[in-house]
Amino acid sequence: MKLTASDVTPRALFLNRRAFIASMGxxxxxxxxxxxxxxxxxxxxxxxxxxxxxxxxxxKEDPATAAQALTIDPWxxxxxxxxxxxxxxxxADLLAGLTVEDRIYRFRCVEAWSMVVPWNGVPLxxxxxxAGVQGGAKYVAFxxxxxxxxxxxxxxxxxxxxxxxxxxxxxxxxxMATGLYGDPLPKQNGAxxxxxxxxxxxxxxxxxxSRISLVEEMPKTTxxxxxxxxxxxxxxxNPGVDHPRWSQASERVVGAGLFGGRQDTLMFNGYExxxxxxxxxxxxxxxx
Amino acid sequence: xxxxxxxxxxxxxxxxxxxxxxxxxxxxxxxxGVTGLSGPDPIDALTNQTGILGLQxxxxxxxxxxLRRYAGVNLLRYRRAIGLSAFFFVMLHFSVWLLLDLxxxxxxxxxxxxxxxxxxxGMAAVLILIPLAVTSNTFSIRRMGGSAWQRxxxxxxxxxxxxxxxxxxxxxxxxxxxxxxLVAAFGLVLARLFWIKLRR
Numbered sequence: 001m002k003l004t005a006s007d008v009t010p011r012a013l014f015l016n017r018r019a020f021i022a023s024m025g026x027x028x029x030x031x032x033x034x035x036x037x038x039x040x041x042x043x044x045x046x047x048x049x050x051x052x053x054x055x056x057x058x059x060k061e062d063p064a065t066a067a068q069a070l071t072i073d074p075w076x077x078x079x080x081x082x083x084x085x086x087x088x089x090x091x092a093d094l095l096a097g098l099t100v101e102d103r104i105y106r107f108r109c110v111e112a113w114s115m116v117v118p119w120n121g122v123p124l125x126x127x128x129x130x131a132g133v134q135g136g137a138k139y140v141a142f143x144x145x146x147x148x149x150x151x152x153x154x155x156x157x158x159x160x161x162x163x164x165x166x167x168x169x170x171x172x173x174x175x176m177a178t179g180l181y182g183d184p185l186p187k188q189n190g191a192x193x194x195x196x197x198x199x200x201x202x203x204x205x206x207x208x209x210s211r212i213s214l215v216e217e218m219p220k221t222t223x224x225x226x227x228x229x230x231x232x233x234x235x236x237x238n239p240g241v242d243h244p245r246w247s248q249a250s251e252r253v254v255g256a257g258l259f260g261g262r263q264d265t266l267m268f269n270g271y272e273x274x275x276x277x278x279x280x281x282x283x284x285x286x287x288x
Numbered sequence: 289x290x291x292x293x294x295x296x297x298x299x300x301x302x303x304x305x306x307x308x309x310x311x312x313x314x315x316x317x318x319x320x321g322v323t324g325l326s327g328p329d330p331i332d333a334l335t336n337q338t339g340i341l342g343l344q345x346x347x348x349x350x351x352x353x354x355l356r357r358y359a360g361v362n363l364l365r366y367r368r369a370i371g372l373s374a375f376f377f378v379m380l381h382f383s384v385w386l387l388l389d390l391x392x393x394x395x396x397x398x399x400x401x402x403x404x405x406x407x408x409x410g411m412a413a414v415l416i417l418i419p420l421a422v423t424s425n426t427f428s429i430r431r432m433g434g435s436a437w438q439r440x441x442x443x444x445x446x447x448x449x450x451x452x453x454x455x456x457x458x459x460x461x462x463x464x465x466x467x468x469x470l471v472a473a474f475g476l477v478l479a480r481l482f483w484i485k486l487r488r
Contacts, residue, residue: 045328046328050327050328054461058461060329111460155461245404245406245457246404246458247396247399247403247404249396249399250396254329255328257330258321258322258330258334259388261391262389262391
């Protein structure tokens, strides 16, 4: 396998690899309020009945029923841009030979609620490797499928678009989810393929991906286009950087019930050790 | 003709059931929250439900006089119950926010009240409604005198649009619902102010 510039581990991550490895295990982080080991998954019922998926309606209860209209088989993903092997890949081919892993991740919505989701999926890096990322690529752009005949929802500029910086995309935490609780991903959760970037607000975790492009310029993302002063490109979970209209210092836990109260929001949603090096030296208030 | 018919029917229907229905409705919403019937995020559901009911009742209160003036339908006897029920849901909404959502996290409560426009709008509406609720009784009308009381209660023209703005500014995306309430609230108030100006 020929190694290219995109295979090189980001310098900051390389220098902090021991801290990174230690925190990826079940070892509680010193001083961390909530460690990886005490992640109790939110119930399947809650995860699959409380979804922001505006293609299927504004209400969080809408997608559970309306998203069933989406046809997910057959499914293909167009991979284009600065890649060695551009083309339209059938989903099965994209996943062929890759081991599906179980990843229990915190999920934090920009609306200040959170869940813990037991995803099943493959690292995005493994998928990108199949297409062969070229040296000039700096960002990865994603698109959700847009089928107006199956998607009645309005309100955003479709198709839903998202993007990551290349080092974020290649990060070991970045997952392409295909399942949930060991079962195929439900349609309302982004079937058949969705991105999961657990240290960012949930809207970055684009659903029903139909296109991946490797590009040089920072791609346009839907929520940023909708309200640039409210939703940035990076959207890293940060209790110190508030949404202009509401605080991000704390969050409600979905499933905690009427008397569940709130919990403090963690920097990078609790993944600070793993991802902080990616943003070393960056003004996180300016690059929100 | 229809107006006469409605007036005949409502002559026999007292106002007090409105209080009963409001209380029962609130109990039901709370029950739905506790038992999980309202979904995975019961705090959010209860906050929204109580807020929207409060706003709807506030707007309903503003419709009474135009309905009487322009359609001849007299529902004046229900206005106090509607207004106090609106206040009841508004206070529930405020309490859910304070006690259940922010769970008495005072630093965030103070921060929200001082930094977030939509929270400040909500707080303003609550504060304006308090003296209106406190004086919603015959004793107050007598004590203050009819015209002073009426002038005080014109504060509803301030409170209702502020409440509608609070909902709109706090909505993640501006959907039809908050826009409708904004149009209704501002429309009704502007119509009333225009009427008052005409009469002078």
